[in-house]
Amino acid sequence: MTKQPEIENELTKLPILEFVFFNSAEIIFAHEVRELCEGNSCGMYNTTWACPPAVGSIETCMKKCQAYNKAMLFTTATEMDSSFDMQGWLKARVEHEALTDQVADVFRRFDENALILSTEGCTVCKKCSYPDAPCRFPDRMYPAIEGYGIMVMQMASALKISYNNGANTVTYFSMVLFNE
Secondary structure, eight states, X not given: OOSHHHHHHHHTTSOOSEEEEEEGGGOOBOHHHHHHHHTTSSSOTTTOTTSTTTTOOHHHHHHHHHTOSEEEXXXXXXXXXXXTOHHHHHHHHHHHHHHHHHHHHHHHHHOTTOEEEBSSSOOSSSSOOTTTSOOSXXXXXXOBTGGGTBOHHHHXXXXXXXXXXXXXXXXXXXXXXXXX
């Protein structure tokens, strides 16, 4: 019996902009994405359990994803006063992560081992315990999609989800991997 219709019914109750289900074998991985992480382009590399190197090598991340047979990618989009509204970006990200918590709750009712990937590192703690102690909230810490080496822009295009939702808008992505 497939879980997707029941999950989809629950997801339609949430303020998700777009979502799509697909086979996990369709995930597009690239070492170049991980190299951006290692170049510390977002400033999170080696600072959190949600980002490299703590998430493991790209090969390890690929194996983790390939252990699931299904995946779902979803987005939120938030309009801001300007493209340079950093406070707006941060607020939108916090809202996206709160929605990711809700989505995680839905999926974990159907697959308690669902893997949740989200945006640019974790925001649960003010200061991450990495690398000195284990993660304090492993059920709420979602590794970064890009940290797993996943090409989000190409995935959005392949799955016909909008990557860019217009001027003065920020779009965030999360992915859930699960087994049917």
